[in-house]
Amino acid sequence: MKIAILIIRILLGAFMVFASVTYFFNLIEAEAPTGNLLTFMTGVMASKYLLPLAKAVELIAGISLLSGKFMKVTLLALLPISINIFLIHTVTQVSEVPVAVFVLGANLFLIYTHWDSYKGLFKD
Secondary structure (H helix, E strand, O other), X not given: OHHHHHHHHHHHHHHHHHXXXXXXXXXXXXXOOOHHHHHHHHHHHHHOOHHHHHHHHHHHXXXXXXXXXXXXXXXXXXXXXXXXXXXXXXXXXXXXXXXXXXXXXXXXXXXXXXXXXXXXXHOO
16 A cells, blocks of 8 residues: 555656646647636636646645655645646546546545544544
8 A cells, every 4th residue: 555655646746746847837838728618717817826826836746745745734735726627627628537537536545545644633
């Protein structure tokens, strides 16, 4: 089980670092959004801060997951972003659903493996 946790943690961390670095340095030309995704992305881009903030959190989370430092708080900080990635892709861009399922599933799996650390959050 420890090997599976390590593999999932490294894959998720590498994905987060890759996604944020390619955004910040414009390394990959993104496919032009269409339909509902275009409407959604127009709103996100109009906010000016939302996408850079999400990508910065992804970068910090990815580095944390790759290094193994501050993982428990990182997994909680990454959860809303993972849920949002999943929902955006299931509602607007169905072709990217497998990636979104991996991101959310990996995040939930890693939270589950450290569940003893989170039990105190749910006590009276």
